[in-house]
Amino acid sequence: MTYVVNEACIGTKDLSCIDVCPVDCIYEIDEMVVIDPGECIDCSLCEPVCPVDAITPAEGVPADQRDFIAINAAWPDGREEVNRLLAEWRA
Numbered sequence: 001m002t003y004v005v006n007e008a009c010i011g012t013k014d015l016s017c018i019d020v021c022p023v024d025c026i027y028e029i030d031e032m033v034v035i036d037p038g039e040c041i042d043c044s045l046c047e048p049v050c051p052v053d054a055i056t057p058a059e060g061v062p063a064d065q066r067d068f069i070a071i072n073a074a075w076p077d078g079r080e081e082v083n084r085l086l087a088e089w090r091a
């Protein structure tokens, strides 16, 4: 399992999650933050500190936000790949 940041982060990017993550697996890109699923230890500490409820466990991602599972998971492939998937999601 992993935690996933969804669309609600865009336009807010509060960054409180980065402060509480014990393994530093939340990364800031231009519009939002993303969680590297290979590094996340599922501690859940980030979920309650998000002021816009943008973080959920992967199995709890709302149906209309499922694209964000892949958007977060693209982090190991590089920032450009995350941005590319975000642009694709918008199209």
Ligand code: SF4
Pocket (backbone or CB within 6 Å): 003, 020, 021, 022, 023, 024, 025, 026, 035, 039, 040, 041, 042, 043, 044, 045, 046, 047
């Ligand atoms: Fe970091 Fe824990 Fe959130 Fe995973 S669940 S991103 S390890 S704070």
